Amino acid sequence: xxxxxxxxxxxxxxxxxxxxxxxxxxxxxxxxxxxxxxxxxxxxxxxxxxxxxxxxxxxxxxxxxxxxxxxxxxxxxxxxxxxxxxxxxxxxxx
Numbered sequence: 001x002x003x004x005x006x007x008x009x010x011x012x013x014x015x016x017x018x019x020x021x022x023x024x025x026x027x028x029x030x031x032x033x034x035x036x037x038x039x040x041x042x043x044x045x046x047x048x049x050x051x052x053x054x055x056x057x058x059x060x061x062x063x064x065x066x067x068x069x070x071x072x073x074x075x076x077x078x079x080x081x082x083x084x085x086x087x088x089x090x091x092x093x094x
Contacts, residue, residue, distance in 0.1 A: 026057065027064040 024034035039046055040061060047054035060066055 025064065026060045026068065027062055027066070029057070029061075 019034075022032060024031040029035040030037050030039055035046065040058070043054050043058055044051065060068070
């Protein structure tokens with residue numbers, strides 16, 4: 001069985017990966033024409049129902065060094081204490 005840290009490093013990266021050189025950095029969404037050149041002038045048309053997210057993204061325009069907070073969910077790692085509690089409950093109710 002793999003350790004939890006090995007699992008995270010090798011298996012749990014999911015489908016999301018960096019766009020690499022073909023993508024656009026957060027500080028310039030028009031790079032490589034990922035978004036049209038008029039995006040920043042007409043962002044409200046492109047954002048449609050997600051204007052709050054667009055406002056956050058637009059706050060990074062031309063600010064390549066602005067800090068970004070990234071949240072990532074990882075699978076729950078059951079501890080020995082958790083397993084003990086679970087087996088105790090099963091014995092009590094089973």
